[in-house]
Amino acid sequence: EVDGTRSSDLLAQGSANATIPGSECPPESSCVRLLQCPDIDRMSIVRYLSRPPHLRPPSERRWENSVWRRCTLMNGEFTGICCRKHPVTDGDAKKPSLLSETSYHKQEQLLRRAEKIAFRELQKFLANDSAEDDASSNFHGGLPFPDDVLPAEMVREGLQDVLTWQALERISNGTVVEHFQRPKRCLVGPACEKGHSRYRRLDGRCNNIEPGGSLWGAAGYPMERLLPPAYGDGIWAPRIVAYSGRYLPSARKLSSTLFADLHHPHASCNVLFMQFGQFLAHDFSRNKVIKTSAKCCTEDGTSRVKDAFPGCMPIPVSSGDDFYSQHGVRCLHFMRSAVAPMRDCGSVGHGRQMSSVSHFIDGSAIYGTSDKQSHDLRAHEGGRLKSLFHRRFHNELPPLDRTKDACDPAADVCFLTGDGRSNQLISLVAVHTLFLREHNRLARELQKLNPHWKDGTLFQEARRIVIAQLQHIVYGEYLPKVVGPQYASLYRLHLSAPGTYSEFYHPHTNPSVSSEFTVAAFRFGHSTVPSKLDLKDGPVVTWHTFLNPTRFRERTFYDDLLSTLQHQPMQSVDELFSASITHFLNVKPGKEHGTDLAAINIQRGRDHAVRPYNDYRRLGGKPGAYSFDDFAPDVGPKLRALYAHPDDVDLYVGGILEPPVEGGVVGETFAEMIADQFSKFQRGDRYFYSNGPDSNPGHFTLPQLKEIQRMTMASLICGNAGEPHQMHVLVDAFALPHDNNRPIVCTAPEIPRLDLSWWKD
Ligand code: HEM
Ligand SMILES: [Ca+2]
Numbered sequence: 232e233v234d235g236t237r238s239s240d241l242l243a244q245g246s247a248n249a250t251i252p253g254s255e256c257p258p259e260s261s262c263v264r265l266l267q268c269p270d271i272d273r274m275s276i277v278r279y280l281s282r283p284p285h286l287r288p289p290s291e292r293r294w295e296n297s298v299w300r301r302c303t304l305m306n307g308e309f310t311g312i313c314c315r316k317h318p319v320t321d322g323d324a325k326k327p328s329l330l331s332e333t334s335y336h337k338q339e340q341l342l343r344r345a346e347k348i349a350f351r352e353l354q355k356f357l358a359n360d361s362a363e364d365d366a367s368s369n370f371h372g373g374l375p376f377p378d379d380v381l382p383a384e385m386v387r388e389g390l391q392d393v394l395t396w397q398a399l400e401r402i403s404n405g406t407v408v409e410h411f412q413r414p415k416r417c418l419v420g421p422a423c424e425k426g427h428s429r430y431r432r433l434d435g436r437c438n439n440i441e442p443g444g445s446l447w448g449a450a451g452y453p454m455e456r457l458l459p460p461a462y463g464d465g466i467w468a469p470r471i472v473a474y475s476g477r478y479l480p481s482a483r484k485l486s487s488t489l490f491a492d493l494h495h496p497h498a499s500c501n502v503l504f505m506q507f508g509q510f511l512a513h514d515f516s517r518n519k520v521i522k523t524s525a526k527c528c529t530e531d532g533t534s535r536v537k538d539a540f541p542g543c544m545p546i547p548v549s550s551g552d553d554f555y556s557q558h559g560v561r562c563l564h565f566m567r568s569a570v571a572p573m574r575d576c577g578s579v580g581h582g583r584q585m586s587s588v589s590h591f592i593d594g595s596a597i598y599g600t601s602d603k604q605s606h607d608l609r610a611h612e613g614g615r616l617k618s619l620f621h622r623r624f625h626n627e628l629p630p631l632d633r634t635k636d637a638c639d640p641a642a643d644v645c646f647l648t649g650d651g652r653s654n655q656l657i658s659l660v661a662v663h664t665l666f667l668r669e670h671n672r673l674a675r676e677l678q679k680l681n682p683h684w685k686d687g688t689l690f691q692e693a694r695r696i697v698i699a700q701l702q703h704i705v706y707g708e709y710l711p712k713v714v715g716p717q718y719a720s721l722y723r724l725h726l727s728a729p730g731t732y733s734e735f736y737h738p739h740t741n742p743s744v745s746s747e748f749t750v751a752a753f754r755f756g757h758s759t760v761p762s763k764l765d766l767k768d769g770p771v772v773t774w775h776t777f778l779n780p781t782r783f784r785e786r787t788f789y790d791d792l793l794s795t796l797q798h799q800p801m802q803s804v805d806e807l808f809s810a811s812i813t814h815f816l817n818v819k820p821g822k823e824h825g826t827d828l829a830a831i832n833i834q835r836g837r838d839h840a841v842r843p844y845n846d847y848r849r850l851g852g853k854p855g856a857y858s859f860d861d862f863a864p865d866v867g868p869k870l871r872a873l874y875a876h877p878d879d880v881d882l883y884v885g886g887i888l889e890p891p892v893e894g895g896v897v898g899e900t901f902a903e904m905i906a907d908q909f910s911k912f913q914r915g916d917r918y919f920y921s922n923g924p925d926s927n928p929g930h931f932t933l934p935q936l937k938e939i940q941r942m943t944m945a946s947l948i949c950g951n952a953g954e955p956h957q958m959h960v961l962v963d964a965f966a967l968p969h970d971n972n973r974p975i976v977c978t979a980p981e982i983p984r985l986d987l988s989w990w991k992d
Pocket of ligand 1: 517756
């Protein structure tokens with residue numbers, strides 16, 4: 232192993248000699264972090280940085296100042312790169328065409344042959360496919376949830392495309408794939424009305440109306456990449472081989488060796504912070520898997536199914552496993568994420584996973600992502616959403632979901648919301664209930680003020696205010712606690728001043744989530760899940776509440792739970808994970824074990840061919856680990872025993888093991904990736920609540936905006952409490968109580984309330 236001097240890396244944080252004096256950015260470019268420059272070959276920089284400084288090729292050293300012109304951010308504390316403000320549009324097929332080497336006719340022939348091979352491969356599996364309804368069942372495969380948005384044909388087409396690509400590579404001995412263009416199947420976005428729609432669409436389309444941008448961030452649109460994927464075959468084979476050529480360690484082996492279940496409460500954040508994070512995660516991302524009902528492991532879990540469905544990638548469990556061995560389990564189910572059909576001309580020939588919910592922070596977990604879903608959720612009266620309403624209890628809850636297997640068979644009730652995952656955890660149902668109540672509360676108030684408004688207007692106006700409050704809470708209260716003040720300023724994740732419009736919108740910013748962000752960085756939350764919820768009448772083991780929200784029928788349960796969530800500390804982000812999620816995730820009826828979410832996260836990273844941890848450290852301008860000694864002293868030796876080389880460490884593993892940044896809960900690599908993504912959610916959203924009339928066709932008036940900017944999580948909780956005279960709230964609702972954050976009664980004047988009179992026509 233080579234010992235590099237870590238501090239002298241290019242783009243290193245805080246390094247005094249990182250900038251050449253007088254080298255600030257040329258006109259038409261601005262200084263940004265490397266992750267935010269779409270126009271540059273980030274991978275070549277990362278590759279260069281992966282060599283210790285004295286081994287970097289001199290021929291490439293000249294790039295350091297010409298191609299990658301460095302600049303400083305935050306008074307020299309961080310280094311950035313000069314990036315063109317208006318990037319040259321990508322995908323303009325500047326790649327060399329195959330036509331120069333092979334005739335067009337030959338190219339067509341090869342393609343047709345490859346398509347046939349792929350089709351046969353696929354048929355083989357479809358023939359074995361049971362007629363079982365795929366849109367059901369949390370329990371057959373154990374995971375994940377039914378999905379209603381992306382049609383099965385699209386998934387099949389995506390699968391067929393990658394299989395074709397793989398066949399093409401085989402029959403042309405790998406010479407073709409990189410340059411192959413298939414223009415006849417370009418994915419064409421819908422024509423969007425130029426800027427006139429006052430309300431955002433449910434599916435997220437037409438948020439961007441620039442040419443080629445109408446599908447950015449839309450449900451079903453492929454995820455972006457911070458770095459190119461590390462597919463085993465460059466196309467879709469998962470990343471399973473280590474730097475040394477040997478297999479990477481099993482994801483379960485990593486989870487069981489590195490992660491333990493110990494109590495490590497966070498010093499300042501409460502469980503509501505954890506719970507809000509999951510709710511938010513479900514708003515912006517949902518990995519569509521290829522098939523929900525297929526089985527990858529035998530029923531008894533002792534082995535993998537032979538000739539299983541092509542997306543099966545079960546996780547091997549060793550016979551000496553410290554938990555699963557006692558149940559004889561040697562195989563944990565895992566189905567790969569679906570990939571988008573390759574109709575996107577700009578896309579290269581490799582799998583791109585898709586999100587089946589809109590990527591924007593737009594309340595899609597409340598309202599659904601399709602017209603059909605939203606239609607089913609709406610009351611079609613007074614702009615309200617359907618609900619269960621107990622007048623005596625003053626207890627409004629989401630409507631019941633009667634779909635078979637939507638919850639645990641033991642559950643007496645199960646709720647229907649805009650997102651199929653809402654019954655996962657009892658406290659997640661609470662956050663859904665909160666937003667449902669807020670929507671209906673607003674719709675009722677607006678109706679009183681404007682009796683002439685019809686159902687549709689009331690619905691859309693209430694929705695617009697709910698989304699605005701959600702975004703305001705995310706950027707004002709939640710995110711700064713996740714990434715800490717330094718990364719929040721580095722990525723300019725600020726709010727606009729009260730009563731003033733922001734002009735965050737930047738039409739060249741693609742708001743879509745990246746694979747790396749959804750499969751690794753934002754799953755930091757899994758480490759924050761507590762083993763028990765300290766309910767008023769005694770603690771309950773977390774996994775006992777999975778897919779079973781029955782207790783919501785109790786009169787004061789909702790109020791009591793919200794109080795618990797605020798007073799109980801969440802767990803810290805570290806190598807500790809509750810057994811509720813590493814042993815008992817989605818226990819099937821009659822079984823004494825579930826599955827391991829930490830292992831799934833690692834496996835999901837390999838399924839998406841996310842690159843190893845070190846590459847993302849370098850992308851974030853931090854030195855990579857050249858040796859296992861560069862990791863913390865307690866984890867270095869363990870990692871050495873598991874991985875052959877520091878460049879093999881999975882992103883999720885490396886990221887979760889980093890100590891938290893100052894004032895935040897995650898380590899620097901995840902902080903950088905999360906800050907980057909939320910900056911894109913903000914800059915790439917034309918409808919961002921504080922954007923003014925210059926960009927936002929659904930902007931608020933200045934007095935309305937000022938009202939929304941006063942709102943807090945505490946306001947929402949109090950505005951929707953069952954018993955506001957008895958309910959107490961913390962003004963800083965995501966923080967534990969302390970001297971300056973004492974519980975106060977909801978009716979107290981300190982709790983801001985939304986003055987809707989500004990919405991009177
Ligand atoms: C008890 C609490 C939780 C449970 C049981 C849970 C469970 C799950 C499951 C089963 C998946 C799908 C895994 C896969 O197949 O790849 C998932 C995905 C995810 N979770 Fe959690 N989760 C919890 C809390 C959280 C929290 C607190 C956060 C963030 C703060 C979070 C963020 C995510 C993200 C970003 C994904 C990826 C979503 C996607 O794109 O599909 N989760 N979680
Ligand atoms: Ca969304």
